[in-house]
Amino acid sequence: MTDLQIDQSVIDTAARLLEAGELVAFPTETVYGLGADAENPAAVAAIYAAKGRPQDHPVIVHLAPEAPLDYWACDIPAEAGALAAAFWPGPLTMILKRAPNIPDAVSGGQDTVGLRCPSHPVALALLRAFKGGKGGIAAPSANKFGHVSPTLADHVVDEFAMDDTVAMVLDGGASQVGIESTIVDLSRLDTLGPVLLRPGHISAEAIAAVIDRMPAAADAAAPRASGTLESHYAPHTPVAMQERTVLLETIEQLHAAGRKVALIHVSTMPETHAGQRLPPRPAGFAHALYAALRAMDGQGADVILVESPPQQGEWLGVNDRLRRAAHGSTGIVHGLLNVQPNV
């Protein structure tokens, strides 16, 4: 981001639009967000309408580094302060008990609130300009509900081009992390301990190293997070994820059946299987993944095949997103080959 020039007059225009109740899309280091004044219920409702998102899914409130946490949350455990000190600004969202003055609209009616201080310089400049740095910007990812999150300003324009709902899109280049923030729930520490609602760039191990407790994986008892729905982050073309050996066979069979395959892979592939190769490390893979899914989606293929990346450790976040992107496509390969799956 070193070559990014920030034009303060553009940032100020965006801040005034937000203060007037308009929607402004802005870059963060994870993905682009569709922002609204978190304390303006009508503006927050406009986000839900623009995204086509169900009303009971809470949105994350983005804060400037200087913003006091206790304006937004109450009963704040010491662990929250420690995690904020370690990872903010950065790709971590904390779920805390909601302060009474926070509108219901933000939290989908729940008694908790998701808070995050992003590190992207444009996001930070916007948060500092908005309401003198004292406000909160409610922002889900700037995509239609269930679709792939945007990692470029162009992706946001593609998502909302036909709408007049988004007043402004701030362009801050490619989001560096590329997948959504890690979400850790600290709102029920006494009974449940910390719970990892969504894996991301900041791993459960990194969180445990700061608070001395390993976050448990989310279960059905955890509050509802839209990113935890089984089918999510999905392109329009069906997605299937396979190990290299199976994948190579599948490609042969699909080609023989006259099917068009778009391929995302990590290992070297034969020349006949031209696709998009992603970096073999988790951070590089995550950075490139959503742009690759969007590019493949535009190719008119019958299926997007993704070579399974490693499953362990820092690969948890991308595996989670790929599993959800592929979820609605169960049986797609068999269907394209007109054979019955062996069940």
Ligand code: TXA
């Ligand atoms: O990286 C990110 O987190 C991006 C950027 C824009 O900051 N935002 C993002 O927002 O991914 P969204 O709305 O697409 O996903 C936020 C997730 C949702 O699954 C939502 O349900 C969950 O956070 N969430 C927000 N507040 C919550 C709460 N109080 N309790 C449980 N889950 C919550």
Ligand code: MG
């Ligand atoms: Mg989202």
